[in-house]
Amino acid sequence: MGNTYVIVAETKGGRLRQVSLEAIHAAALASHEEDKRIALLLGHQLKEAADELARYTEVILIDHPDLASYQAEIYFAALTQALDPIQPYAVIFGHTAIGRDLAPQIAAHLNAGQISDVTAISGSGDAIAYTRPLYAGKAFENRQFSSSPQVITIRPNNIAPAQPASTSSSITELSYTPSTSLRSVIKEVVSKSAGRIDLTEAKVVVSGGRGVKSKAGFQPLEELAEVLQGAVGASRGACDAGYCDYSLQIGQTGKVVTPEIYIACGISGAIQHLAGMSQSRIIIAINKDPEAPIFKVADYGIVGDLFEVVPILAEEFRKLLCAPN
Amino acid sequence: MNIFVILKQTFDTEEKISIQNGKIAEDGVKFIINPYDEYAVEEALRQKEQLGGSVTVVSVGPARVAEALRTALAMGADEAVLIQNDDSESDEFTISSLLAAYFRDQAFDLILGGYFSVDNGAGQTAVRLARLLDIPHASAITHLQITSNHATVNRDAEGDTETIEIRLPALFTAQQGLNEPRYPSLPGIMKAKKKPFLTLEQQQLNGIEAEIAPKTVRTALSLPAERKSGRILQGTIQEQTVELVHLLRNEDKVI
Ligand SMILES: Cc1cc2nc3c(=O)[nH]c(=O)nc-3n(C[C@H](O)[C@H](O)[C@H](O)COP(=O)(O)OP(=O)(O)OC[C@H]3O[C@@H](n4cnc5c(N)ncnc54)[C@H](O)[C@@H]3O)c2cc1C
Numbered sequence: 162m163g164n165t166y167v168i169v170a171e172t173k174g175g176r177l178r179q180v181s182l183e184a185i186h187a188a189a190l191a192s193h194e195e196d197k198r199i200a201l202l203l204g205h206q207l208k209e210a211a212d213e214l215a216r217y218t219e220v221i222l223i224d225h226p227d228l229a230s231y232q233a234e235i236y237f238a239a240l241t242q243a244l245d246p247i248q249p250y251a252v253i254f255g256h257t258a259i260g261r262d263l264a265p266q267i268a269a270h271l272n273a274g275q276i277s278d279v280t281a282i283s284g285s286g287d288a289i290a291y292t293r294p295l296y297a298g299k300a301f302e303n304r305q306f307s308s309s310p311q312v313i314t315i316r317p318n319n320i321a322p323a324q325p326a327s328t329s330s331s332i333t334e335l336s337y338t339p340s341t342s343l344r345s346v347i348k349e350v351v352s353k354s355a356g357r358i359d360l361t362e363a364k365v366v367v368s369g370g371r372g373v374k375s376k377a378g379f380q381p382l383e384e385l386a387e388v389l390q391g392a393v394g395a396s397r398g399a400c401d402a403g404y405c406d407y408s409l410q411i412g413q414t415g416k417v418v419t420p421e422i423y424i425a426c427g428i429s430g431a432i433q434h435l436a437g438m439s440q441s442r443i444i445i446a447i448n449k450d451p452e453a454p455i456f457k458v459a460d461y462g463i464v465g466d467l468f469e470v471v472p473i474l475a476e477e478f479r480k481l482l483c484a485p486n
Numbered sequence: 487m488n489i490f491v492i493l494k495q496t497f498d499t500e501e502k503i504s505i506q507n508g509k510i511a512e513d514g515v516k517f518i519i520n521p522y523d524e525y526a527v528e529e530a531l532r533q534k535e536q537l538g539g540s541v542t543v544v545s546v547g548p549a550r551v552a553e554a555l556r557t558a559l560a561m562g563a564d565e566a567v568l569i570q571n572d573d574s575e576s577d578e579f580t581i582s583s584l585l586a587a588y589f590r591d592q593a594f595d596l597i598l599g600g601y602f603s604v605d606n607g608a609g610q611t612a613v614r615l616a617r618l619l620d621i622p623h624a625s626a627i628t629h630l631q632i633t634s635n636h637a638t639v640n641r642d643a644e645g646d647t648e649t650i651e652i653r654l655p656a657l658f659t660a661q662q663g664l665n666e667p668r669y670p671s672l673p674g675i676m677k678a679k680k681k682p683f684l685t686l687e688q689q690q691l692n693g694i695e696a697e698i699a700p701k702t703v704r705t706a707l708s709l710p711a712e713r714k715s716g717r718i719l720q721g722t723i724q725e726q727t728v729e730l731v732h733l734l735r736n737e738d739k740v741i
Contacts, residue, residue: 231643232650234622258644262625265578265610269617274579274701277608290705296605299503300510303706307699344622345652348638354645361644389741407628407663408645413499413604414521414662421740433499439713443738445730451718459716461733463726470723477731481741 163196164250164309168218169240170202171259172210174355179362180255180315182322185217187315188253189323190282191289199247203239205229211332216325225337231259232347237266238340244271249310256314257361268312275312276304280319280419280440297413297436317362318419353408358392360409365391366420368411368438371398372427372448372467379405381468382426385475388482394418394438396428412437424474426467430455447471487539487632489530489596491563492585492612493523495547495554496605505707509574519554522600525660528667529630530598531562537632539595540564544588546581548572552683559678560670567684569691577700582614584698587691589619596637597657601626609659616657624650626661 166188170181181200188198200214203223211222223239240263244252252267254260256278268275281292283303290303291313360366367386369379379393386393394416395409411418413436423441428434430446430453438444439458446459447470456462463470497503498516505511519527530541543558545551546569555566569584589597597616602609609625616623628647629640632654641648642661670678688694719726734741 233624237617258626258642261609262613265613266617268579268610269582269614274577275608275610276702277610294607295510295707296497296501296503297499297607298710300505301708301710302704304702305705306701307703308701344656345624345650347648347650349649351647351649353647357645359644406645408642410662422734436499440710443734443740444713444716446716456716456718458713460713460738461730462716462718463723463730464718465723465726470727473723474727474730477727478741481731481735 163193165197165199165247166192166251166253167244167247167249168198168200168253169260169263170200170214171255171257172202172204172207173359175207175210177210177213178255178257179322180257180317181214182217183317183320184253184255184315185323187279187282187313187320188251190320191251191313196250201240201243203228203236212329215329215332217323217330219330220332221335222332223335223337225339227339228337230347230350231262232345233262233266234343234345235340236263237270239337240267241270242337243335251309251311251313254312254314256316260314264312264314271310271312273310273312274306274308275314276306277314279313279315282320294440297417298440299436316417316419353406358390360392360394360411360416361418363392363418364420365389365422365424366394366411366418366438366441367391367424367426368394368396368428369399369405369426370396370428371402373399373404376404378468381471381475385424385471385478388475388478389422391420391422396431396434398428425455425459426471428455429453430458487533487537487596488592488594489534489539489541489598490589490592490594491523491526491530491541491543491558492597492599492615493527493543493545493554493558494520494600494603495545495551496520496603499604503709505709508707510707517550517553519557520600520603520605522602522604522660522662524667525662525664526598526600527558527561527563528665529660530596531668532665533596533630533632542567544569544585546571546584555683556678557670559681559683560674561668562674565682565684567686569686569688571688575700575703577702578608578610578614579701580698582611582618584688584691584694585611585615586618587694588686589615591692595654596632597621597655599657599659601659601661612657612659619657621655621657622652623657623659624652625659627658628661628663630658630664
């Protein structure tokens with residue numbers, strides 16, 4: 162009999178998140194053939210997402226109005242109701258706002274070790290090594306578990322997503338018994354990200370720094386991001402100056418992104434900013450100052466005024482992407 | 487209000503990282519309070535200024551951590567506690583277990599910490615502690631208001647802002663934007679020298695006799711591959727952008 166690996170899947174706006182497919186693949190990389198892999202989906206009105214998920218692996222669904230949006234205590238209660246009878250060998254989360262909050266709670270509950278923010282999985286058998294960044298990507302470590310159960314969170318955009326199987330797996334619905342002793346309640350959620358592509362999962366990130374000079378200065382960057390179906394990010398310089406919301410900040414004390422293409426516009430390339438984006442596949446820098454440190458990490462650099470360069474760049478991409486083949 | 491802050495000492499974020507004998511080299515390195523934990527210290531001081539009470543800063547680590555605790559005392563904290571742990575192999579399981587053992591003997595209303603540490607970046611210890619103590623928590627808060635035995639917090643969830651009401655005692659982790667940390671003043675530094683500073687051995691903690699074995703182990707350490715110096719494109723802006731788009735499509739095949 163094999164061990165059970167549980168993947169805690171996430172949805173956004175009712176749709177399955179890409180990172181959950183990556184987590185399913187992570188489970189496959191970490192486990193043996195004979196092990197069991199189950200995806201656990203918590204939320205409300207998630208029939209479609211559950212069907213989608215079943216194309217990849219067996220699914221346990223907990224569908225309850227109380228789970229409509231994330232709440233630490235309620236999700237913990239629902240998750241443990243599902244996990245305790247399973248006695249999982251490993252539980253895998255995305256290293257997302259929800260995964261980051263839920264995983265350590267589950268690790269404490271299971272008295273388990275946890276390896277966070279995993280970017281690669283290697284090895285086989287009992288010697289599975291999890292690669293993760295240290296010092297915001299200035300170093301990397303391989304870490305292994307010396308005990309089970311195991312809790313893992315994986316960084317979005319780093320492990321390839323699972324491929325769907327030819328036949329669908331089963332979906333088992335579990336009921337959730339609401340806890341009667343809640344000590345916290347969500348009063349309000351102000352969604353600033355609705356409809357936006359999630360920064361940490363975006364394939365293209367167009368970032369603005371102090372060089373954009375104003376709130377309105379982000380407009381050309383937004384247009385470029387739209388053409389490339391990417392997300393807009395920022396340096397702390399831009400956030401501190403009030404040009405944009407702190408939720409866009411990329412860097413050591415902001416978000417970490419690893420897109421296919423990172424376009425830094427009017428960003429000097431301070432070490433704390435590099436910490437959040439230097440693992441991007443292709444880095445493009447647009448800066449007036451040919452001496453700007455950002456050029457040292459950029460694959461391609463354009464020395465020039467971003468207000469001139471960015472619109473032309475958007476136009477060139479538009480020509481390419483919208484042209485009939 | 488009995489306010490506690492759990493804090494960690496980390497490398498200064500400007501430090502260059504190098505590896506010596508399979509370990510991250512520490513000689514000559516400048517250590518600071520983990521920037522997120524600094525927000526937690528500041529918030530504790532502000533809450534105390536409004537509500538009265540005391541602020542105790544607690545850290546687990548080697549002797550050098552005393553310096554970070556002294557800085558917090560100089561900022562205005564009342565007491566410091568250092569739980570000695572020289573084991574560089576300690577993981578979040580170990581640290582949270584030690585903290586939980588310490589807190590089980592304390593009367594606390596509020597525990598504040600940082601969202602994550604900038605060296606290890608795992609973001610586990612504080613949330614694990616909340617669960618071990620069976621108190622509610624909210625992570626990545628950007629606003630905190632306390633009225634009698636309730637806290638109202640704003641929390642940053644991937645760009646969305648949630649407002650949550652939580653019964654005390656509770657634990658919160660600080661996100662950037664919560665406040666602007668103060669600098670230690672000269673009188674603050676002088677006063678800090680006379681403030682209570684407690685150093686505890688692990689064995690002095692209830693329920694912790696010997697070492698607590700970590701549950702994960704580091705097996706390799708490496709520096710990232712150097713990015714090869716990139717190409718500064720040439721020509722007019724128009725020519726450069728055309729070339730860039732061409733390169734992305736035909737050489738890198740990312741478009
Ligand atoms: C503890 C700590 C944590 C930090 N965390 C972060 C973090 O997470 N993320 C982060 O980004 N920073 C962080 N910082 C701040 C960081 O050190 C820098 O101050 C910040 O990144 C600078 O932002 P910037 O590059 O936008 O601004 P600047 O350094 O002011 O650079 C602006 C750049 O824009 C260029 N420019 C100006 N006008 C134009 C134009 N019209 N066209 C083209 N180029 C133009 C200039 O040549 C310049 O290079 C942190 C700092 C500390 C101390």
